[in-house]
Amino acid sequence: MLMKPFLLLEALVLRVVSGHLIIMSPEPYSNKTLNNSPLASNGSDFPCKLRDDAFAAPVKETVYEVCVSNTMRFKGSATHGGGSCQLSLTEDLTPSKKSIWKVIKSYEGGCPANVEGGLSGDANSDNDIQLDFAIPENIASGKYTLAWTWFNRIGDREMYMNCAPITVDNPSLSSYNQSIQSQAQDFPLMFIANINGCMTPLNLDIRFPQPGRIVERNGLARNILPEGQSVCTGTPEFGDSVAMNPIIPDIEKENLGKATTYSLPASPVSIQPSPCSCRASHRNTSPQ
Ligand SMILES: *[C@@H]1O[C@H](CO)[C@@H](O)[C@H](O)[C@H]1NC(C)=O
Numbered sequence: 330m331l332m333k334p335f336l337l338l339e340a341l342v343l344r345v346v347s348g349h350l351i352i353m354s355p356e357p358y359s360n361k362t363l364n365n366s367p368l369a370s371n372g373s374d375f376p377c378k379l380r381d382d383a384f385a386a387p388v389k390e391t392v393y394e395v396c397v398s399n400t401m402r403f404k405g406s407a408t409h410g411g412g413s414c415q416l417s418l419t420e421d422l423t424p425s426k427k428s429i430w431k432v433i434k435s436y437e438g439g440c441p442a443n444v445e446g447g448l449s450g451d452a453n454s455d456n457d458i459q460l461d462f463a464i465p466e467n468i469a470s471g472k473y474t475l476a477w478t479w480f481n482r483i484g485d486r487e488m489y490m491n492c493a494p495i496t497v498d499n500p501s502l503s504s505y506n507q508s509i510q511s512q513a514q515d516f517p518l519m520f521i522a523n524i525n526g527c528m529t530p531l532n533l534d535i536r537f538p539q540p541g542r543i544v545e546r547n548g549l550a551r552n553i554l555p556e557g558q559s560v561c562t563g564t565p566e567f568g569d570s571v572a573m574n575p576i577i578p579d580i581e582k583e584n585l586g587k588a589t590t591y592s593l594p595a596s597p598v599s600i601q602p603s604p605c606s607c608r609a610s611h612r613n614t615s616p617q
């Protein structure tokens with residue numbers, strides 16, 4: 330009777346040690362020294378896996394036009410049963426613990442891959458893991474740091490964070506005139522946990538306290554954090570108190586609007602102009 334859970338745990342650990350994920354596109358800062366491990370559990374390398382020379386420029390900086398569908402790509406295999414991710418921006422080009430990160434899209438469940446355990450191969454495998462996103466129309470032209478953060482569903486309680494410098498091209502909003510920092514409603518603060526004393530629940534795809542207006546859901550309905558349940562337990566030692574409010578609001582009734590189907594682009598490299606609906610609500614109906 331005691332044997333079974335032990336074996337299950339072992340299987341989980343075996344998967345976990347095969348390596349995690351690393352961002353390939355957009356090309357991250359300092360890709361030569363960026364490894365695939367999560368942030369240190371004590372928060373010391375937050376944000377962006379701080380290290381010596383953490384913000385070396387890529388060979389070619391990625392340019393994104395607003396309201397165009399883009400693809401973020403990863404290599405690796407240990408997808409930890411999915412989880413939940415956020416894409417956030419800061420105007421800070423050498424981010425520090427003081428940087429303000431604003432969420433442009435949340436993925437609740439099935440992120441970055443909607444598979445039960447992990448994928449095949451090792452840390453260098455290209456499993457075609459990708460997320461689609463668009464830079465919202467009210468992000469002004471300029472340089473930003475784009476962060477991908479991930480709270481894995483199974484395995485150790487971790488927070489992953491990779492950062493890439495990007496340039497936003499917005500023909501109708503040409504300067505920082507309208508700072509992203511001031512657009513609190515459209516772009517809430519990035520969620521932080523597992524590195525600050527507040528731990529997310531195991532085996533559940535978390536829902537973010539403040540997911541923002543654009544939310545995609547790809548996980549199984551049975552894996553999503555139930556309404557009203559704490560998104561993390563413990564007292565956060567740093568981060569914004571609102572972003573880390575451990576009680577998730579009833580987001581279905583908030584300004585996200587009706588559930589809409591949001592399909593991923595068929596081709597990993599397709600960059601198609603989309604109707605400028607970035608500010609509209611996108612929420613997948615959860616698969617059964
Ligand atoms: C870093 O990015 C460059 C340019 O895309 C690529 O040629 C190089 O192989 C990458 N290095 C690593 C360690 O991934």
Ligand SMILES: *[C@@H]1O[C@H](CO)[C@@H](O)[C@H](O)[C@H]1NC(C)=O
Nearest residue numbers: 368369370371372373374375
């Ligand atoms: C935090 O953790 C890292 C790596 O695990 C370690 O090197 C560092 O000394 C720790 N920092 C503090 C302040 O405990």
Ligand SMILES: *[C@@H]1O[C@H](CO)[C@@H](O)[C@H](O)[C@H]1NC(C)=O
Nearest residue numbers: 501502503504505506507508
């Ligand atoms: C940009 O700033 C100028 C001067 O402060 C102001 O007149 C203008 O309305 C601003 N534009 C936007 C889009 O906020």
